[in-house]
Amino acid sequence: MRCRGLVVLSLLTLHVLLCIVNGVFSGRTSSYVRTEFPSTDMPIDSEWFATPNGYNAPQQVHITQGDYDGKAVIISWVTVSEPGLSEVFYSKEENRYDQKAEGTSTSYTFYDYKSGYIHHCLVDGLEYNTKYYYKIGTGGSAREFWFQTPPAIDADASYTFGIIGDLGQTFNSLSTLQHYEKSEGQTVLFVGDLSYADRYEHNDGIRWDSWGRFVERSTAYQPWIWNSGNHEIEYRPDLGETSTFKPYLHRYKTPYLASNSSSQMWYAVRRASAHIIVLSSYSPFVKYTPQWMWLRSEFKRVDREKTPWLIVLMHAPMYNSNNAHYMEGESMRAAFEKWFVKYKVDLVFAGHVHAYERSYRISNVNYNITSGSRYPVPDKSAPVYITVGDGGNQEGLASRFNDPQPDYSAFREASYGHSILQLKNRTHAVYQWHRNDDGKHVPADNVVFHNQYWANNTRRRRLKKNHFRFDSIDNLISML
Numbered sequence: 001m002r003c004r005g006l007v008v009l010s011l012l013t014l015h016v017l018l019c020i021v022n023g024v025f026s027g028r029t030s031s032y033v034r035t036e037f038p039s040t041d042m043p044i045d046s047e048w049f050a051t052p053n054g055y056n057a058p059q060q061v062h063i064t065q066g067d068y069d070g071k072a073v074i075i076s077w078v079t080v081s082e083p084g085l086s087e088v089f090y091s092k093e094e095n096r097y098d099q100k101a102e103g104t105s106t107s108y109t110f111y112d113y114k115s116g117y118i119h120h121c122l123v124d125g126l127e128y129n130t131k132y133y134y135k136i137g138t139g140g141s142a143r144e145f146w147f148q149t150p151p152a153i154d155a156d157a158s159y160t161f162g163i164i165g166d167l168g169q170t171f172n173s174l175s176t177l178q179h180y181e182k183s184e185g186q187t188v189l190f191v192g193d194l195s196y197a198d199r200y201e202h203n204d205g206i207r208w209d210s211w212g213r214f215v216e217r218s219t220a221y222q223p224w225i226w227n228s229g230n231h232e233i234e235y236r237p238d239l240g241e242t243s244t245f246k247p248y249l250h251r252y253k254t255p256y257l258a259s260n261s262s263s264q265m266w267y268a269v270r271r272a273s274a275h276i277i278v279l280s281s282y283s284p285f286v287k288y289t290p291q292w293m294w295l296r297s298e299f300k301r302v303d304r305e306k307t308p309w310l311i312v313l314m315h316a317p318m319y320n321s322n323n324a325h326y327m328e329g330e331s332m333r334a335a336f337e338k339w340f341v342k343y344k345v346d347l348v349f350a351g352h353v354h355a356y357e358r359s360y361r362i363s364n365v366n367y368n369i370t371s372g373s374r375y376p377v378p379d380k381s382a383p384v385y386i387t388v389g390d391g392g393n394q395e396g397l398a399s400r401f402n403d404p405q406p407d408y409s410a411f412r413e414a415s416y417g418h419s420i421l422q423l424k425n426r427t428h429a430v431y432q433w434h435r436n437d438d439g440k441h442v443p444a445d446n447v448v449f450h451n452q453y454w455a456n457n458t459r460r461r462r463l464k465k466n467h468f469r470f471d472s473i474d475n476l477i478s479m480l
């Protein structure tokens, strides 16, 4: 017993030291200055945008979760010469492909651009924790890929997410993707602003196609949970294009019906031990709008006994101390922050600001326009807000932070990068932000997050009594 006590004491001391090192007790603005690649898109004839060989070969292949609980995927791709078939052949064994799913195809025009044939195919009834091989296209142009399904929904299912935002298609974007590929990430939570095709004359859709080919190296093999940003709006009445999000909606399907949403733009999925809510910053969200009503009911569906980790994705951050896009998320904060606190959301990931920032657990829910606190205060029930709009797009870094650093801001750095979130069990998650540091895989921000539902004293005591014995380092950490 004495030995166990010493081990616990040592780990506690180590934990406190790590917290101090990681800036948990005081906000920090990183002094790191990165040497930038130019923030220009890679040339359209770049090798990273190469089209696959073969007549009408499927390109821009990407998959996303296809249902609420992770037993389905939506497989999407584009053919350019003719529609071809929307079929996916798949199997648990390589080269067998004895199962088939039938999808549909669509296309769109945007001013003078005409898209290829965009195929979407739902493959459902999959087994958990299983590697599937799939084949699309025909004859010599057929292409083969694979993906791994997640573990069954379970409170202690460990799972690793990558978080990427505002990616674009520059050499910095390529660096972000290459760094992410070195991680153990199993699914990407994407926080909006994909191709930046809208930066081209007439919102040239050719840059949507090049982006689809660029990210295929990851998106064909693991789900990316999609969310939109302002660069997906593409509202161009001057070009006669008045329907919003037109290319995005045609190209990037989401399983919104599975979460009773009425729009592809906002939805939820459950994966392993996480309940992930995707919100649209640029769709109506004030009281009584469809998104507001859906979110109210979705929060009631969250079952922390099954999915302890409650994660929200949005594009415009609610808390951001960068000069860029300062307070643009304020209207959504006014609409939704009370629910985030009430339902003890663990983490809110956003993009939009082309820099990295992590907050403390703070809230500003007492503020009202006639009286009450007008600034964020520490709040144990509040989420941590993380801005990861640092994928590396052509608009460059947002390098000017507000000075002094506000109390709510724990760490901030104007560099490109991505985040990794490792859900270890129902109580603990290891989180890291990696800057793209000239070829090195460098974690620049490390935090251990305690689950907002399970990691309180009462539940920990119950866990200790009923679920775990002191027989592994993970179990020991879960008792701390």
Ligand SMILES: [Fe+2]
Residues within 6 Å of the ligand: 166, 193, 229, 230, 231, 315, 351, 352, 353
């Ligand atoms: Fe944005």
